[in-house]
Amino acid sequence: TKHFPVRRTVGDLVSRRRRTVHAVDDVSLRLRRGSVTALVGESGSGKSTVARLLSQLYPLTEGEIRLGGTPVKAGRGRSFRAYVKQVQLIFQDPFASLNPVHTVRYHLTRSLKIHGKQATEAEACELLERVQLLPPLQYLDKFPHELSGGQRQRVAIARALGADPKVLLADEPVSMLDVSIRLGVLNLLRDLKERLHLAILYITHDIASARYFADTTLVMYAGRIVEGGDSETVTQQPAHPYTQLLIASAPDPDRLADEEAQEETGSGEPPSLISPPGGCRFHPRCPKAMERCRTELPPRFELDDGQWAACWLYEDRPVTTAVPGAPV
Ligand code: SF4
Ligand code: MG
Numbered sequence: 001t002k003h004f005p006v007r008r009t010v011g012d013l014v015s016r017r018r019r020t021v022h023a024v025d026d027v028s029l030r031l032r033r034g035s036v037t038a039l040v041g042e043s044g045s046g047k048s049t050v051a052r053l054l055s056q057l058y059p060l061t062e063g064e065i066r067l068g069g070t071p072v073k074a075g076r077g078r079s080f081r082a083y084v085k086q087v088q089l090i091f092q093d094p095f096a097s098l099n100p101v102h103t104v105r106y107h108l109t110r111s112l113k114i115h116g117k118q119a120t121e122a123e124a125c126e127l128l129e130r131v132q133l134l135p136p137l138q139y140l141d142k143f144p145h146e147l148s149g150g151q152r153q154r155v156a157i158a159r160a161l162g163a164d165p166k167v168l169l170a171d172e173p174v175s176m177l178d179v180s181i182r183l184g185v186l187n188l189l190r191d192l193k194e195r196l197h198l199a200i201l202y203i204t205h206d207i208a209s210a211r212y213f214a215d216t217t218l219v220m221y222a223g224r225i226v227e228g229g230d231s232e233t234v235t236q237q238p239a240h241p242y243t244q245l246l247i248a249s250a251p252d253p254d255r256l257a258d259e260e261a262q263e264e265t266g267s268g269e270p271p272s273l274i275s276p277p278g279g280c281r282f283h284p285r286c287p288k289a290m291e292r293c294r295t296e297l298p299p300r301f302e303l304d305d306g307q308w309a310a311c312w313l314y315e316d317r318p319v320t321t322a323v324p325g326a327p328v
């Protein structure tokens with residue numbers, strides 16, 4: 001659009017040392033158009049908070065968000081309105097995000113109208129075609145309860161596309177759907193990423209699905225990002241002991257995870273974010289913890305091929321300060 005010089009980098013989040021609740025601490029990440037970045041972690045790791053900060057549902061207390069390199073000022077002005085339109089959030093539960101008393105037509109035309117587009121039947125049908133609900137006329141006058149979970153999530157995605165977004169923030173978009181249809185929805189998102197050149201942040205507790213679906217994977221523990229790199233490397237050769245634990249406790253890496261219960265990973269619970277452990281936050285659960293891990297926070301050490309890990313096991317490697325996420 002006119003307001004933003006669109007570079008390859010479309011969203012940066014920098015949030016340092018929130019003093020009130022340490023839901024997210026010193027998190028920086030970069031998303032890139034045409035690329036899926038997975039943010040993986042247990043429930044309570046702060047990953048949904050990152051999505052809410054990025055979508056401006058929660059205010060940033062420190063740090064900044066940039067779109068295409070331009071800082072976004074919260075709450076006012078053209079740049080904020082443009083940001084809110086271009087960065088769309090997809091929720092876990094499509095039933096909750098659609099209004100039960102309104103039809104698909106209503107949801108889609110309302111989205112088109114809000115975003116200053118022609119709210120016609122033809123435009124609404126085009127949105128349905130984009131999410132492969134075919135033929136579109138068969139879905140237009142249905143109510144949410146007349147659709148399957150997968151169809152509802154597709155309608156929620158279609159509604160988000162009504163804004164012509166550059167960025168989709170998808171918070172556990174398939175974890176409430178039947179296992180049999182998860183792949184279809186992820187494949188749709190991947191297809192949209194390619195065709196519409198979207199930047200997608202895929203938030204999940206399921207590292208197996210990140211390997212399948214995401215280009216880049218970031219692993220979050222207790223409000224901090226502890227490992228990152230391309231998805232293949234991070235899932236095949238996890239460097240951080242926490243990532244290793246996540247992968248070891250994923251029941252079957254070739255299948256999309258089944259139960260919500262898998263959010264609970266073995267060997268202890270994630271720590272409270274109100275008073276997280278000092279040093280490396282993973283040290284109480286880490287099988288490889290050393291003395292210094294209790295007191296000294298590890299920086300991010302650079303491994304090979306763009307992989308990095310915030311762990312003292314790699315202290316012989318150079319420290320990196322590059323913003324984690326999709327490579328520029
Ligand atoms: Fe384990 Fe220490 Fe590495 Fe933390 S820094 S993951 S405690 S070895
Ligand atoms: Mg969550």
